[in-house]
Amino acid sequence: MQNPVLILFFTLLFLIFLHQSFAITTTYNVLNFGAKSDAKTDSAAAFFTAWSEACASTRPSLVYVPQGKFLLNNLQFKGPCNNKAITFRIDGTLVAPANNNAANWLAFEEVDGIFIHGGILDGQGAALWACKKSGKSCPSGATTLGISKSRNVEIIGLTSLNSQMFHIVINGCQNVKLQGVKVMASGDSPNTDGIHVQLSMGVTILSTKISTGDDCVSIGPGATNLWIENVMCGPGHGISIGSLGKDYEEAGVQNVTVKSVTFQNTQNGVRIKTWGRPSKGFVRGVLFQHATMTSVQNPIVIDQNYCPYNKNCPGQVSGVKFSDVTYQDIRGTSATEVAVKFDCSKNNPCKGIRLEDVNLTYKNRPAQASCSNAAGSSSGLIEPASCLN
Numbered sequence: 141m142q143n144p145v146l147i148l149f150f151t152l153l154f155l156i157f158l159h160q161s162f163a164i165t166t167t168y169n170v171l172n173f174g175a176k177s178d179a180k181t182d183s184a185a186a187f188f189t190a191w192s193e194a195c196a197s198t199r200p201s202l203v204y205v206p207q208g209k210f211l212l213n214n215l216q217f218k219g220p221c222n223n224k225a226i227t228f229r230i231d232g233t234l235v236a237p238a239n240n241n242a243a244n245w246l247a248f249e250e251v252d253g254i255f256i257h258g259g260i261l262d263g264q265g266a267a268l269w270a271c272k273k274s275g276k277s278c279p280s281g282a283t284t285l286g287i288s289k290s291r292n293v294e295i296i297g298l299t300s301l302n303s304q305m306f307h308i309v310i311n312g313c314q315n316v317k318l319q320g321v322k323v324m325a326s327g328d329s330p331n332t333d334g335i336h337v338q339l340s341m342g343v344t345i346l347s348t349k350i351s352t353g354d355d356c357v358s359i360g361p362g363a364t365n366l367w368i369e370n371v372m373c374g375p376g377h378g379i380s381i382g383s384l385g386k387d388y389e390e391a392g393v394q395n396v397t398v399k400s401v402t403f404q405n406t407q408n409g410v411r412i413k414t415w416g417r418p419s420k421g422f423v424r425g426v427l428f429q430h431a432t433m434t435s436v437q438n439p440i441v442i443d444q445n446y447c448p449y450n451k452n453c454p455g456q457v458s459g460v461k462f463s464d465v466t467y468q469d470i471r472g473t474s475a476t477e478v479a480v481k482f483d484c485s486k487n488n489p490c491k492g493i494r495l496e497d498v499n500l501t502y503k504n505r506p507a508q509a510s511c512s513n514a515a516g517s518s519s520g521l522i523e524p525a526s527c528l529n
């Protein structure tokens with residue numbers, strides 16, 4: 141290759157290749173699109189434009205939110221995008237409008253490859269909670285962060301405060317990782333579930349702290365390959381699979397691991413809850429491992445008779461079938477006498493429940509266990525003694 145023109149040509153080709161493969165990230169700072177960090181000017185339009193450009197880019201892109209408080213009306217970040225590496229880096233606080241009528245305050249939909257790093261989301265839920273608690277008729281409220289129909293999602297170091305309704309909802313997604321997330325709302329705030337997962341495969345929740353008025357993590361129909369590890373719950377209602385079986389045609393819950401979780405002053409520890417009505421739903425392959433309970437009202441509970449207001453539950457019989465549910469190394473203190481309660485359905489008894497090394501005490505004495513229609517095995521130290529058939 142002696143020809144200088146050819147050499148120049150190949151050098152240029154090489155440079156273009158370098159540029160593409162090291163894919164220099166383009167930054168879209170929301171301030172450059174008119175966002176105001178004064179906590180009172182609605183910056184939704186600026187955020188939306190920054191997002192639209194990041195999403196349209198064929199190169200990796202960064203939406204950058206600097207320090208300060210940004211008021212945002214409801215906003216939907218919609219894909220599909222032209223690149224699979226959009227970072228949303230938030231150094232500031234996003235503040236929700238006080239009256240919020242949408243289902244979601246912030247929603248990501250149909251995005252493949254999104255990394256949300258840092259940030260505080262302030263849902264401003266207190267006024268709505270007060271309305272709900274007063275017994276007046278109130279709007280249901282908005283989920284703070286809804287991620288739907290998306291894949292390859294990472295949410296790291298995000299804080300969600302005082303959501304009106306659920307804090308984070310993962311719905312219809314694949315491969316989602318949440319790590320170092322904090323959720324905080326008052327212990328008596330209604331319906332403020334921490335993280336809700338449904339119809340999603342491969343969701344991982346690591347090193348997260350959730351204090352709220354409802355479920356710490358709630359697991360809905362169609363959650364499969366879900367991994368929850370090193371999570372602190374309390375106050376709140378604990379980790380709940382369900383309510384399941386509300387509908388007759390319903391996707392099952394399969395392969396769920398809940399590992400190294402602590403519960404402090406929660407209503408429940410690990411719970412599985414199904415409606416007392418016909419359904420094709422199921423729960424298969426669940427492992428609750430290494431849980432520490434401190435003053436938990438119902439540390440281990442299966443309730444197959446859920447039926448609020450006793451309406452539309454013919455015979456109170458749940459159709460949801462259970463198999464292969466294991467409780468391994470669950471210890472600590474119960475705030476009520478019955479620490480283990482398996483209340484299963486006559487028609488679909490719980491089968492294949494395994495207890496290994498359970499030690500739950502009530503007022504420094506062994507607590508009690510109660511079973512109906514529940515079968516399985518136990519090994520190791522089991523206190524209170526197993527009541528499984």
Ligand SMILES: *[C@@H]1O[C@H](CO)[C@@H](O)[C@H](O)[C@H]1NC(C)=O
Binds near residue numbers: 342365366367
């Ligand atoms: C169960 O889910 C985990 C992730 O939570 C995954 O690594 C594992 O392969 C799954 N097991 C099966 C049998 O699919």
Ligand SMILES: *[C@@H]1O[C@H](CO)[C@@H](O)[C@H](O)[C@H]1NC(C)=O
Binds near residue numbers: 472499501521
């Ligand atoms: C069960 O836990 C209690 C309180 O943590 C402890 O005092 C007791 O020794 C444990 N029981 C056994 C048999 O290890």
